[in-house]
Amino acid sequence: MNRPLKVALLALAVSTFSATAQAHRTWLLPSATVLSGKDLWVTVDAAVSNDLFYFEHHPLRLDGLEVLAPDGTKLTPEHVNTGRYRSTFDIKLGGPGTYKIMVLNQGVFARYKLDGQNKRWRGKPEQMKSEIPANATDVEVSELQGRIETFVTSGKPTTDTFKPTGRGLELVPVTHPNNLVAGEKATFRLVLDGQPAAGLKVEIVPGGIRYRDKLNDTRVTTDESGTFSYTWPGPGMYWMSASVRDDNSRIKDARRRASYTATLEVLPP
Amino acid sequence: MRLLLTAAMSTLAAGSALAGEASISIDIPRLNVAEYHRPYVAFWLESEDGGKITNLAVWYDVKHKDGEGTKWLKDMRTWWRRTGRELTMPTDGLSSPTRPPGTHELTFKSAAAPLAALPAGNYNLVVEAAREVGGRELLRIPFQWPPKAPATLDAKGDSELGAIALKLTP
Numbered sequence: 001m002n003r004p005l006k007v008a009l010l011a012l013a014v015s016t017f018s019a020t021a022q023a024h025r026t027w028l029l030p031s032a033t034v035l036s037g038k039d040l041w042v043t044v045d046a047a048v049s050n051d052l053f054y055f056e057h058h059p060l061r062l063d064g065l066e067v068l069a070p071d072g073t074k075l076t077p078e079h080v081n082t083g084r085y086r087s088t089f090d091i092k093l094g095g096p097g098t099y100k101i102m103v104l105n106q107g108v109f110a111r112y113k114l115d116g117q118n119k120r121w122r123g124k125p126e127q128m129k130s131e132i133p134a135n136a137t138d139v140e141v142s143e144l145q146g147r148i149e150t151f152v153t154s155g156k157p158t159t160d161t162f163k164p165t166g167r168g169l170e171l172v173p174v175t176h177p178n179n180l181v182a183g184e185k186a187t188f189r190l191v192l193d194g195q196p197a198a199g200l201k202v203e204i205v206p207g208g209i210r211y212r213d214k215l216n217d218t219r220v221t222t223d224e225s226g227t228f229s230y231t232w233p234g235p236g237m238y239w240m241s242a243s244v245r246d247d248n249s250r251i252k253d254a255r256r257r258a259s260y261t262a263t264l265e266v267l268p269p
Numbered sequence: 270m271r272l273l274l275t276a277a278m279s280t281l282a283a284g285s286a287l288a289g290e291a292s293i294s295i296d297i298p299r300l301n302v303a304e305y306h307r308p309y310v311a312f313w314l315e316s317e318d319g320g321k322i323t324n325l326a327v328w329y330d331v332k333h334k335d336g337e338g339t340k341w342l343k344d345m346r347t348w349w350r351r352t353g354r355e356l357t358m359p360t361d362g363l364s365s366p367t368r369p370p371g372t373h374e375l376t377f378k379s380a381a382a383p384l385a386a387l388p389a390g391n392y393n394l395v396v397e398a399a400r401e402v403g404g405r406e407l408l409r410i411p412f413q414w415p416p417k418a419p420a421t422l423d424a425k426g427d428s429e430l431g432a433i434a435l436k437l438t439p
Contacts, residue, residue, distance in 0.1 A: 034343050034346075034349070035340075035343060036339055036340060036341070036342040036343035036349065036353070036354070037336070037337065037338075037339035037340035037341075037342065038335075038336060038337075038339065039335075039337075040340075155354050156354045156355050157354070179350065181350070267346055267350075268346070269347075
């Protein structure tokens with residue numbers, strides 16, 4: 001095999017691998033989403049996997065884990081553990097209302113060439129200067145704004161935790177995410193930096209992939225106000241995800257990739 | 270004195286029979302299962318369009334220590350979504366302990382709460398049962414309020430609920 005062809009094949013293999021890597025799904029899976037009573041706990045699995053919702057690939061890193069109580073205060077997760085295939089943590093619910101559980105992955109991803117070799121780097125914006133060599137060439141920088149969420153409600157659902165921060169891609173529920181029933185239509189809005197995320201494709205996949213042949217995924221597109229609707233075909237846990245690439249990074253000459261992923265439970269009618 | 274009392278009581282009984290009532294008879298089936306818990310049962314009225322809810326009764330494990338019986342209220346998931354999650358349990362006049370297998374009666378006077386405040390119209394009586402380590406079942410009986418003539422309407426469950434009858438007396 002001549003050398004240029006070998007290099008081309010290697011490049012192809014690398015890009016195929018990275019495409020596969022991006023196809024992995026990240027998720028949070030709560031033990032319950034609708035609760036009654038008092039002294040309530042919810043335990044959550046967090047993983048990166050192919051099949052939903054099976055922990056079979058990588059644990060989700062919990063560096064960016066945040067839990068918002070119904071009144072907007074932050075709760076500290078307990079029993080946080082990262083294992084071989086999944087991370088887990090527990091949340092002691094303080095009182096009635098809706099809790100927002102999220103993992104925010106903020107960071108920078110860079111590709112560059114050094115002495116003719118392709119390199120990849122991942123880290124924080126402030127580390128870039130010191131960790132990417134000054135003599136690197138073909139530097140391509142992407143700022144990542146990832147948001148992975150799920151919701152749980154004790155008693156009556158509340159909406160105080162739905163206020164967007166105005167950074168990255170965020171969900172503004174129209175239908176409450178803990179009030180979803182099979183056969184009913186749910187409506188949500190996506191906002192990018194607080195503005196309507198229009199024309200965005202949202203992928204919705206029901207869990208239980210391992211026990212069926214078809215993925216049964218659906219793609220819905222947001223309208224001008226960033227709004228989209230979906231009628232749940234059956235009960236179960238659903239994975240919902242969307243992402244955007246643009247040039248609106250705060251880092252000079254960088255692209256931005258903003259993504260939003262949520263796990264939603266749909267109850268039987 | 271005794272005569273007077275008896276006379277007064279019979280007047281009271283006659284008066285209440287005239288005033289009208291709605292009574293519900295519910296059969297909790299005896300189930301042959303390894304682990305049996307009495308079902309939680311919620312009874313409520315829904316206007317035909319589903320918009321207005323009137324709670325009648327909620328049977329749950331009120332005696333469980335530290336009020337932990339409220340943990341399974343959400344398993345009556347239709348009731349929970351429609352009204353249960355808005356309430357604080359226990360509630361006087363609404364909540365009471367679970368009942369054993371057998372036939373039970375609940376009677377509501379037309380002149381008393383909650384029926385006194387019920388506007389005329391078409392309604393459903395909804396009965397939802399959920400059992401720990403067991404299943405869930407929901408039955409509806411459509412009826413008109415106030416009743417024009419005595420009527421007995423019924424429905425029959427096939428798992429968690431037996432026969433249910435709604436007896437209306439004008």
